[in-house]
Amino acid sequence: ETGVTQSPTHLIKTRGQQVTLRCSSQSGHNTVSWYQQALGQGPQFIFQYYREEENGRGNFPPRFSGLQFPNYSSELNVNALELDDSALYLCASSDQGGGFISEQYFGPGTRLTVT
């Protein structure tokens, strides 16, 4: 059974640029959630995708957008990067069919630095 994978591991971008982060969910998992974790803080929910549609969204501006593909993998896109976007971005998959009634399995994360 393959766990959750994310790419790239690290990324350095300049303010104003755009970035795409990728996540492959664990085998059999149909729901993907994305989180932002600033240094020393807990993860903050960005959004969740189920059946290729956004199924919930946290308090993040529209420049944070996502996609889910038929194989359940997912992308997080961030436009017009700001310095405060520097964080660890975590992807989590679950087999809960949307919602949060099953455990989430996290990928190793992508460390994004915006300069």
Next chain:
Amino acid sequence: QQPVQSPQAVILREGEDAVINCSSSKALYSVHWYRQKHGEAPVFLMILLKGGEQKGHEKISASFNEKKQQSSLYLTASQLSYSGTYFCGTFAGNQFYFGTGTSLTVIP
């Protein structure tokens, strides 16, 4: 709507027990517990559902009081590997909220 955890930090000696509490201002339908070690991703420990169902690791126990909107995680006979930051998590309105976190350090 972020759940509040207590204590914020705790230091234990190997073999000691600890209780971590999680309190929400909103009605709870489920409570998740995760542990995150420094530089690593959160790892699932337990989920407690309204109605009493629980899923999790055998060596971890937790309680869920729906009326008080509280949950507690019980760590017994702690081991060095238990060190890390513990987060509870709840959901409301299709959003997931991690708690404020509890840093737990187990020393020899």
